[in-house]
Amino acid sequence: AHPGWPAKLGPLVVSAGSVTVRPVRLRDASAWSRTRLENRAHLEPWEPTGEAPWDVRHAMSSWPPLYSSLRSEARRGTMMPFAIELDGAFCGQLTVGNIVRGALRSAWIGYWVARDAGGGGVATAALAMGLDHCFGPAKLHRIEATVRPENQASQAVLRNVGFRQEGLLKRYLDVDGAWRDHLLVAMTVGEVPGTVCDVLVRGGRASWP
Ligand code: ACO
Numbered sequence: 001a002h003p004g005w006p007a008k009l010g011p012l013v014v015s016a017g018s019v020t021v022r023p024v025r026l027r028d029a030s031a032w033s034r035t036r037l038e039n040r041a042h043l044e045p046w047e048p049t050g051e052a053p054w055d056v057r058h059a060m061s062s063w064p065p066l067y068s069s070l071r072s073e074a075r076r077g078t079m080m081p082f083a084i085e086l087d088g089a090f091c092g093q094l095t096v097g098n099i100v101r102g103a104l105r106s107a108w109i110g111y112w113v114a115r116d117a118g119g120g121g122v123a124t125a126a127l128a129m130g131l132d133h134c135f136g137p138a139k140l141h142r143i144e145a146t147v148r149p150e151n152q153a154s155q156a157v158l159r160n161v162g163f164r165q166e167g168l169l170k171r172y173l174d175v176d177g178a179w180r181d182h183l184l185v186a187m188t189v190g191e192v193p194g195t196v197c198d199v200l201v202r203g204g205r206a207s208w209p
Helices: 026-038 040-046 060-076 122-135 152-160 196-202
Strands: 009-014 017-023 080-086 089-100 106-113 142-147 164-175 178-188
Touching: 009 122, 017 122, 026 040, 026 060, 026 089, 060 080, 080 122, 089 122, 106 122, 122 142, 122 152, 122 196, 142 152, 142 164
Parallel strands: 106 142
Antiparallel strands: 009 017, 017 080, 080 089, 089 106, 142 178, 164 178
């Protein structure tokens, strides 16, 4: 039982273009690898430390095993691994992880967007659609996210969609080669007036196609 999976979300239109969110695919290998290799400097400061070097971890041949581990978590109901598309082209990922049902009905959400596609509302739109999906079809109650205090762009994205700060997690995650403090932000379903996408549209940050 995995309500809300698989699903295709959007489009939502922002200044960068038309944003859609859909499950990752095996055939994302070349776009994923190319984008991750080109965006190393943009991504590495904010991402979990990997064992192998960046170039090895993001070779095209690394996608099939990563894809199958994402897919098996999705089949177990613990994850919703999405790709983000801008005007139909792969430009990043939106991942809902550690989905716990029962009395918690909670998950975390995370994302990245290629530098070339950034600055025009893509992450904000993808996150808004992801949250509405979590609170709607996926029937979750609480979504949390963690972000480094130094990551101003991601904090702006989280603020844009209405996340509330809950605390500072000291030496929380092994990111970019060291244990890094992270801010914990969260949102529960009742906090959203209508849908998150409606809030963006009403605020002039996005529009329906
Ligand atoms: N300082 C302060 N604010 C900034 C900066 C900066 N250096 N750069 C951008 N911003 C603001 C923009 O003004 C904008 O805010 P606004 O809408 O209030 O004007 C916001 O950051 C960016 O919003 P979007 O255009 O929706 O986001 P974008 O598509 O550019 O993606 C993202 C942002 C996801 C952080 C991208 O830069 C990225 O992938 N970075 C590297 C990986 C990363 O940090 N991922 C997030 C990890 S934390 C998590 O997943 C919860």
